[in-house]
Amino acid sequence: MQRTIRTRPTLPFSPEGDDGLIVCRCEEITKGEIRRAVYDGMRSMNEVKRYLRAGMGLCQGQTCQRLVQGILSRELGLPLGETGRIRGRVPARPVILEDFGMSDGDSEGV
Amino acid sequence: MLRYEMIVIGAGPAGLSAATEAARSGMQVVVFDENARPGGQLFKQIHKFFGSREHQARTRGFRIGENLLKEAEEAGVKVVLNAAALGIYKNKEIAVSFGGATRGYRADCIVIATGASENMMSFKGWTLPGVMGAGAAQTLMNIQGVRPGGRILMVGSGNVGLVVSFQLLQAGCQVEAIVDAAPRVGGYGVHASKLSRTGVPFYMSHTVVEAKGSDRVESAVIAAVDERFRPVAGTEREIGADTVCIAVGLSPMGQLADNAGCEMSYLPAKGGYVPTVSEFGETSIPGIYCAGDAAGIEEASSAMIQGKICAAAACNSFGYINDEEFRERAEAYGLSLSKLRAGMFAPQNKGRTDISHTAEGYPLSGSLLQRGYISQDEIEAFPAARPGSGKGLRPVIECTQNIPCDPCQDACAQGCISVGGDITGLPTVDGDRKCTGCCMCVAACSGQAIFLVDEDCGNGSGLIGLPYEFLPLPEPGALGLALDRSGNALCGAEVVEVRKSAAMDRTAVLMMKVPAGMACAARFFRPADGRQACRGR
Numbered sequence: 001m002q003r004t005i006r007t008r009p010t011l012p013f014s015p016e017g018d019d020g021l022i023v024c025r026c027e028e029i030t031k032g033e034i035r036r037a038v039y040d041g042m043r044s045m046n047e048v049k050r051y052l053r054a055g056m057g058l059c060q061g062q063t064c065q066r067l068v069q070g071i072l073s074r075e076l077g078l079p080l081g082e083t084g085r086i087r088g089r090v091p092a093r094p095v096i097l098e099d100f101g102m103s104d105g106d107s108e109g110v
Numbered sequence: 111m112l113r114y115e116m117i118v119i120g121a122g123p124a125g126l127s128a129a130t131e132a133a134r135s136g137m138q139v140v141v142f143d144e145n146a147r148p149g150g151q152l153f154k155q156i157h158k159f160f161g162s163r164e165h166q167a168r169t170r171g172f173r174i175g176e177n178l179l180k181e182a183e184e185a186g187v188k189v190v191l192n193a194a195a196l197g198i199y200k201n202k203e204i205a206v207s208f209g210g211a212t213r214g215y216r217a218d219c220i221v222i223a224t225g226a227s228e229n230m231m232s233f234k235g236w237t238l239p240g241v242m243g244a245g246a247a248q249t250l251m252n253i254q255g256v257r258p259g260g261r262i263l264m265v266g267s268g269n270v271g272l273v274v275s276f277q278l279l280q281a282g283c284q285v286e287a288i289v290d291a292a293p294r295v296g297g298y299g300v301h302a303s304k305l306s307r308t309g310v311p312f313y314m315s316h317t318v319v320e321a322k323g324s325d326r327v328e329s330a331v332i333a334a335v336d337e338r339f340r341p342v343a344g345t346e347r348e349i350g351a352d353t354v355c356i357a358v359g360l361s362p363m364g365q366l367a368d369n370a371g372c373e374m375s376y377l378p379a380k381g382g383y384v385p386t387v388s389e390f391g392e393t394s395i396p397g398i399y400c401a402g403d404a405a406g407i408e409e410a411s412s413a414m415i416q417g418k419i420c421a422a423a424a425c426n427s428f429g430y431i432n433d434e435e436f437r438e439r440a441e442a443y444g445l446s447l448s449k450l451r452a453g454m455f456a457p458q459n460k461g462r463t464d465i466s467h468t469a470e471g472y473p474l475s476g477s478l479l480q481r482g483y484i485s486q487d488e489i490e491a492f493p494a495a496r497p498g499s500g501k502g503l504r505p506v507i508e509c510t511q512n513i514p515c516d517p518c519q520d521a522c523a524q525g526c527i528s529v530g531g532d533i534t535g536l537p538t539v540d541g542d543r544k545c546t547g548c549c550m551c552v553a554a555c556s557g558q559a560i561f562l563v564d565e566d567c568g569n570g571s572g573l574i575g576l577p578y579e580f581l582p583l584p585e586p587g588a589l590g591l592a593l594d595r596s597g598n599a600l601c602g603a604e605v606v607e608v609r610k611s612a613a614m615d616r617t618a619v620l621m622m623k624v625p626a627g628m629a630c631a632a633r634f635f636r637p638a639d640g641r642q643a644c645r646g647r
C-alpha cells in the first residue's frame with residue numbers, strides 16, 4: 001500500500017531562477033508553484049495533485065508525474081520512491097462522457 | 111456482461127504472446143488495445159533484434175510483431191483494436207471503451223500488458239514545438255512517415271536514444287549530437303559505434319539546459335554537468351537544431367494494476383512503480399497477471415517470454431494444463447529468459463560503473479563508453495577484431511561487450527564464427543576455417559559490428575566489406591571518402607561492389623577499396639556527391 005512520509009523542508013522557501021518553468025503542461029503548473037506547495041504543507045504527489053491540479057489534465061500525469069516527484073524529492077530530501085504516486089483511477093484514459101455513459105447494449109460481436 | 115476466460119490488456123509482444131500461449135492450451139481469450147495497430151512498440155522497430163534464434167534475433171522488430179499477430183489469430187485469439195481499457199473493478203470486471211460506447215466484461219483472469227510511457231525532462235524552452243520524446247519521433251517517422259525535423263539533438267544515450275538516432279539518420283535527418291548526463295554511454299557499444307562512424311558526436315557528462323526559439327526550436331544549449339549532475343556554468347555550448355529528442359528512460363504503465371488494487375512497489379531497477387508479482391507474473395490479486403514493460407522496463411524479447419510464463423500459470427490454475435506440463439514450460443521459459451538477462455547490460459547490472467573487463471577478461475573500451483567509438487589501440491586487444499594474416503577476405507568482428515546476441519554464429523555456414531552456448535559471450539573467429547566472403551555474417555549482425563577485411567588485395571589496395579542501411583545505395587564505381595570509427599575522413603575510397611540479397615534482409619554490404627594500410631581503420635563510406643542520409647563532421 002502507498003506510504004506517505006510526512007517530512008518537512010529543512011530550509012525556508014527561497015525563490016529560484018527557474019521557478020517560472022512549466023512542469024505540468026496540461027494544467028500549466030510551474031516549478032515555483034509546486035515548490036511553494038511543498039512549503040504550504042503538501043508532502044506527496046497526490047497532495048500536490050489535489051492542491052494544484054498538476055497531473056490531473058489530459059495526460060493524467062504521464063508527462064509530469066516524474067518531474068513533480070523529482071521536485072518533491074529534492075525539496076524534502078527524500079528518495080524518489082518515497083514521494084508517493086498518482087493513484088491509478090478509472091477512467092485510465094480520457095473518454096467522451098457520452099461514450100462513458102453508453103454501456104453494454106450492442107457489443108459488436110466482442 | 112460478456113465473460114472471457116482470459117482478458118489481455120495491450121497487444122504488444124507481452125500481451126500477444128500471453129494470448130497465444132493461453133489460446134493454444136484451450137482458453138478463450140480476447141486482447142484489447144487502444145492503438146489502431148497491434149504489436150505495441152514492435153511496430154515502430156525497423157532494426158534487427160538481438161538475442162538468439164529462439165528469441166527471433168536478427169529479425170526486424172515489426173516483422174516479429176507481424177509474426178506474433180499471425181500466431182495469435184491462428185490460435186483463435188480475438189484482437190480488438192481502438193479499444194482502451196478504462197478500469198479494472200472488483201471480481202475482474204473490466205470497462206473497455208470502443209466504437210462509441212463503454213462496455214463491461216468479466217474475466218476469469220486478466221493479463222495487464224500495457225507497456226510503458228516515456229520519461230520527460232524539464233528545462234528552459236522544453237514546451238516549445240520541436241521538443242519531443244524519442245518514441246514520439248520514432249512514431250512520426252516509422253508509422254506516420256513524417257520526418258520529425260531536420261537537425262536533431264538527442265538527449266539520452268541508452269538503447270532507445272541510440273536506436274532512434276540511427277533511424278533518424280536513415281530518415282534523412284542530421285543528428286547534431288547525442289548528450290547524456292551520465293559519464294558512460296548507456297546503451298550497447300555496437301549501437302553507439304554505428305552512429306559514431308557516420309560522424310555523430312557524443313557528449314557524455316552533458317545535458318541540455320535550454321531550447322531556444324520564438325515559436326519553435328531554433329537551437330539548443332548544452333552544458334557539462336558535475337558529479338551531482340548539475341550544469342557547470344561557463345561550459346554552455348549552443349547547437350543548431352530544430353528538434354530536441356528526449357530519451358531519458360521509460361516508466362512502467364501500472365495504473366490499471368494500481369486501480370485494480372494490486373500491491374505496488376517502487377523499484378528503481380524496474381523503472382518505477384510496478385505491481386509486486388510472483389515468479390510467474392501473478393500480482394497480489396490471484397488471477398491478475400502483469401507482464402512486459404508494465405511489470406518492469408526490459409526488452410521485447412523478454413516481454414514475450416514473460417507473457418508466455420503468466421499465461422502458462424493461468425492455464426495451470428484453470429486446469430488447462432497439468433502441474434507437470436506447467437513445470438516443464440515454466441522451466442523452459444525461465445531458461446530462455448535467463449539467457450537474455452545476462453551480460454553487462456542485464457537488469458541487475460543497471461547503473462553499475464565498475465565493470466572494467468569482459469567476461470573473457472579483455473579490457474572494455476573506455477573510448478567506446480566515453481566517446482561512442484573504439485580507439486585503434488583498444489580494438490587490437492580483441493582477437494576477433496584482428497584481420498589475421500591469411501590472404502583474401504576475413505571477418506573482423508568489432509563486438510566487444512557481453513550482450514545477449516548470437517546471430518553471427520548462425521549466419522556463417524562455414525563455421526568461421528562462434529559465440530558458444532552462453533549467448534553473452536564475445537564472438538570468436540576460427541582462423542582455420544575458410545571464409546568464402548559470402549557477407550552473410552555482416553548482414554546478419556544486429557549490431558552492424560562485422561566487417562570483411564582484406565588488408566592487401568593487390569595493387570597497393572585494401573578491401574573492406576561494410577554493412578550499409580542508407581538510401582540511396584551507392585552504385586559500384588562510386589567515389590567518396592572512407593571514414594574511421596570516429597567518423598573522421600581518413601582517405602579516398604571507391605565502392606567496387608554492392609552486395610544485396612533477400613537473405614540479407616535489406617542490409618547491403620558495400621565492398622570499399624582503400625589504399626593499403628587503411629583497411630584496419632576505415633569503417634564507413636561517405637559518397638563524394640554527399641547524397642546520403644548521414645552527415646560527417
Ligand SMILES: Cc1cc2nc3c(=O)[nH]c(=O)nc-3n(C[C@H](O)[C@H](O)[C@H](O)COP(=O)(O)OP(=O)(O)OC[C@H]3O[C@@H](n4cnc5c(N)ncnc54)[C@H](O)[C@@H]3O)c2cc1C
Nearest residue numbers: 120122123124143144150151195224225402403409410411
Ligand atoms: C526505440 C526502441 C528500441 C527498442 N529496441 C529493442 C530491441 O532491439 N530488442 C528488444 O527486445 N526490445 C527493444 N525495445 C523494447 C521493446 O520494444 C519493449 O520492451 C516491448 O515492446 C515491451 O512490450 P510490452 O508488450 O510490454 O509493451 P508495448 O509493446 O509497449 O505494448 C503495450 C500495448 O498496450 C497498449 N495499451 C496500453 N494501455 C492500454 C489501455 N489502457 N487499454 C488498451 N491498451 C492499452 C498500448 O497501446 C500498446 O500497444 C525497444 C524499444 C524502443 C522504444
Ligand code: SF4
Nearest residue numbers: 522545546548549551
Ligand atoms: S563472410 Fe561468409 S564465410 Fe566469411 S565469416 Fe562471414 S558468413 Fe562466414
Ligand code: SF4
Nearest residue numbers: 509515518555556557
Ligand atoms: S557480432 Fe554477433 S553477437 Fe555481436 S552484435 Fe553482431 S551478431 Fe550480435
